[in-house]
Amino acid sequence: MPKPTFFNLPDDKRARITEFALDEFAARPYHRASLSRLVARAGIAKGSVYQYFEDKLDLYRWLLTEEVPRRKAEYMRRQSEKSPPVTSLAGFLRAAVLSGVRFFLADPRLSQLGSAISTPTDDPELRALYAEATAMGHERFTQMLTGLVEAGQLRGDVDPALVARIIASVLGSGLRDIVLGHLGVDVFELGRDRSLGERLTGAELERLVDDILGVLVDGLRP
Amino acid sequence: MPKPTFFNLPDDKRARITEFALDEFAARPYHRASLSRLVARAGIAKGSVYQYFEDKLDLYRWLLTEEVPRRKAEYMRRQSEKSPPVTSLAGFLRAAVLSGVRFFLADPRLSQLGSAISTPTDDPELRALYAEATAMGHERFTQMLTGLVEAGQLRGDVDPALVARIIASVLGSGLRDIVLGHLGVDVFELGRDRSLGERLTGAELERLVDDILGVLVDGLRP
DNA sequence: CAGTCACATGACTCTATAGTCATATGACCG
DNA sequence: CGGTCATATGACTATAGAGTCATGTGACTG
Numbered sequence: 180m181p182k183p184t185f186f187n188l189p190d191d192k193r194a195r196i197t198e199f200a201l202d203e204f205a206a207r208p209y210h211r212a213s214l215s216r217l218v219a220r221a222g223i224a225k226g227s228v229y230q231y232f233e234d235k236l237d238l239y240r241w242l243l244t245e246e247v248p249r250r251k252a253e254y255m256r257r258q259s260e261k262s263p264p265v266t267s268l269a270g271f272l273r274a275a276v277l278s279g280v281r282f283f284l285a286d287p288r289l290s291q292l293g294s295a296i297s298t299p300t301d302d303p304e305l306r307a308l309y310a311e312a313t314a315m316g317h318e319r320f321t322q323m324l325t326g327l328v329e330a331g332q333l334r335g336d337v338d339p340a341l342v343a344r345i346i347a348s349v350l351g352s353g354l355r356d357i358v359l360g361h362l363g364v365d366v367f368e369l370g371r372d373r374s375l376g377e378r379l380t381g382a383e384l385e386r387l388v389d390d391i392l393g394v395l396v397d398g399l400r401p
Numbered sequence: 402m403p404k405p406t407f408f409n410l411p412d413d414k415r416a417r418i419t420e421f422a423l424d425e426f427a428a429r430p431y432h433r434a435s436l437s438r439l440v441a442r443a444g445i446a447k448g449s450v451y452q453y454f455e456d457k458l459d460l461y462r463w464l465l466t467e468e469v470p471r472r473k474a475e476y477m478r479r480q481s482e483k484s485p486p487v488t489s490l491a492g493f494l495r496a497a498v499l500s501g502v503r504f505f506l507a508d509p510r511l512s513q514l515g516s517a518i519s520t521p522t523d524d525p526e527l528r529a530l531y532a533e534a535t536a537m538g539h540e541r542f543t544q545m546l547t548g549l550v551e552a553g554q555l556r557g558d559v560d561p562a563l564v565a566r567i568i569a570s571v572l573g574s575g576l577r578d579i580v581l582g583h584l585g586v587d588v589f590e591l592g593r594d595r596s597l598g599e600r601l602t603g604a605e606l607e608r609l610v611d612d613i614l615g616v617l618v619d620g621l622r623p
Numbered sequence: 624c625a626g627t628c629a630c631a632t633g634a635c636t637c638t639a640t641a642g643t644c645a646t647a648t649g650a651c652c653g
Numbered sequence: 654c655g656g657t658c659a660t661a662t663g664a665c666t667a668t669a670g671a672g673t674c675a676t677g678t679g680a681c682t683g
Contacts, residue, residue: 184630207523210433215670224632226673235671268621297578298520299588301429306587334623337612344579345571345616353570356519360566365528366521390559394567398620399490401556406660436641446662448643457641 181241185231196221196231200242205288205370208295209239209305240308247292254282268332269396271323272346276388279350280358284376287369294355317343349395361387403463407453418443418453422464427510427592430517431461431527462530469514476504490554491618493545494568498610501572502580506598509591516577539565571617583609 185193199221204212214235218225232238258278283290296312321343327333333342359366361383364375379387407415421443426434436457440447454460480500505512518534543565549555555564581588583605586597601609 187629208430210430211523213670214672225634225671226632227630229672230630272621301433301589306589331623333621337616340582341579341609341612342616342621344582345575345613346621348575348578349567349570352574353567356570357563357566360562367523367528387563390563391567394559394564394620396620396622398616398618398622399494399555399564399568400618400620401553409659435639437639447641447664448662449660451642452660 180237181232182230188231196223197242197246200238201246201288201292204239204242205291206367208298209300210302212239214238236304236308243292243296243308244312247289250286250289251282251293254285258282268327269392271327271332272392272395273388276350276354276391277384279354280384280388283355283358284379287366287373287376290355291366291370294352297352317347320347346395349391354391357387357391402459403454404452410453418445419464419468422460423468423510423514426461426464427513428589430520431522432524434461436460458526458530465514465518465530466534469511472508472511473504473515476507480504490549491614493549493554494614494617495610498572498576498613499606501576502606502610505577505580506601509588509595509598512577513588513592516574519574539569542569568617571613576613579609579613 188196199217203217203220206212212235214228215225218228228238232241255278258281259274262274296309298309300306300309321340324333324339324343324346328335328339355366358379359369362369362375362378369375410418421439425439425442428434434457436450437447440450450460454463477500480503481496484496518531520531522528522531543562546555546561546565546568550557550561577588580601581591584591584597584600591597
């Protein structure tokens with residue numbers, strides 16, 4: 180947890196530091212992210228970081244478990260207000276896929292950071308952090324699927340936890356790879372130049388999502 | 402490319418160095434892997450590494466583009482000799498999934514290294530290396546799928562390259578996550594203690610694969 | 624005005640890395 | 654035996670990172 184000093188900071192200064200921290204930790208894996216570079220860019224002294232946070236991991240943990248989820252939830256809330264509630268499998272998945280891609284394109288930094296929790300790491304401390312963050316999302320997702328099975332919208336002959344993992348792998352890293360492959364760019368390029376994401380028109384996006392959904396819902400059989 | 406000196410080495414010495422190099426680069430992402438640790442474990446001098454290779458990347462590139470594919474191809478060849486040739490979609494996918502999981506469990510080190518090519522990286526040199534290695538596999542896979550469409554085994558209304566990506570995401574990182582989630586272990590734990598993989602019995606494996614295939618082939622609809 | 628308190632600073636320590644290089648070893652040859 | 658050539662070595666250099674700490678600053682207070 181950040182120290183009180185961090186929250187006592189003037190809003191604009193705290194916001195500026197947060198932005199540069201998001202930049203730094205989204206652009207590089209944790210161990211390659213550099214506090215020296217962060218402070219140089221943000222225009223603060225090295226020692227100040229340790230006035231605000233316990234250490235590097237404390238800063239990263241705060242971004243990952245507080246700041247990113249807060250921003251993502253806000254984004255998702257705004258999205259879901261625009262569209263009607265869904266009950267069908269296709270509707271549920273369509274909403275999930277579309278908002279996933281849109282969030283991804285809207286702020287690649289955030290989803291890059293968010294997706295870090297599903298990458299394997301050799302560092303035990305990071306692993307614990309990632310496991311904690313992953314477990315929350317996975318459990319909520321499995322519950323939603325169980326609801327769909329009970330409503331007769333989803334085949335019930337397969338373990339919902341397994342189905343959750345399959346869908347998660349397609350909609351998680353899989354979706355990222357598909358969109359990036361379609362755009363012909365790399366996550367880190369996208370992070371540096373957000374306008375690259377605008378290459379994907381609304382119509383192309385719908386087409387892409389419908390194709391993925393078609394395969395997920397109806398399978399690969401002709 | 403390794404220097405001639407490396408290939409002039411006595412077979413057992415070269416093999417020992419290769420083993421420790423596989424250990425080191427499988428256990429840690431490239432930038433966290435340490436040549437100092439490698440030479441300490443392998444019992445050679447730091448300078449010797451530079452008698453054998455241009456630099457760290459040269460060693461890593463050799464492992465990734467020569468040694469790992471050679472070993473994987475060997476493994477796959479032995480596997481396919483045991484089973485009859487397949488032409489149906491289900492048969493094709495079943496063989497792909499089963500051999501994928503088995504290879505994964507047989508030597509987590511190799512598949513860990515092999516899967517590194519599909520992880521995003523901020524390092525341009527690594528990205529070029531990974532892109533080269535990925536492109537080869539992806540193209541071959543798309544061609545096989547096109548063949549299945551022509552044989553009427555696979556729906557043809559969706560871009561084969563997209564289907565290839567969906568399947569690849571499920572059978573690639575997705576499959577890894579599913580098996581690991583099922584075992585309740587982590588790739589790096591598995592790499593350190595190979596016996597963990599034996600917790601998954603043959604029957605459980607078949608069941609798991611059939612479930613994944615069922616979802617892939619028939620879709621999520623009840 | 625003197626004192627206190629929260630915050631800011633950047634030079635510094637400690638540690639680890641990739642890569643270098645002068646020197647040594649030892650097998651083989653004339 | 655003397656010399657040459659491939660190979661081995663580990664102390665050393667250069668670089669970069671996280672984290673520390675003594676010192677400074679400036680606003681508010683009695």
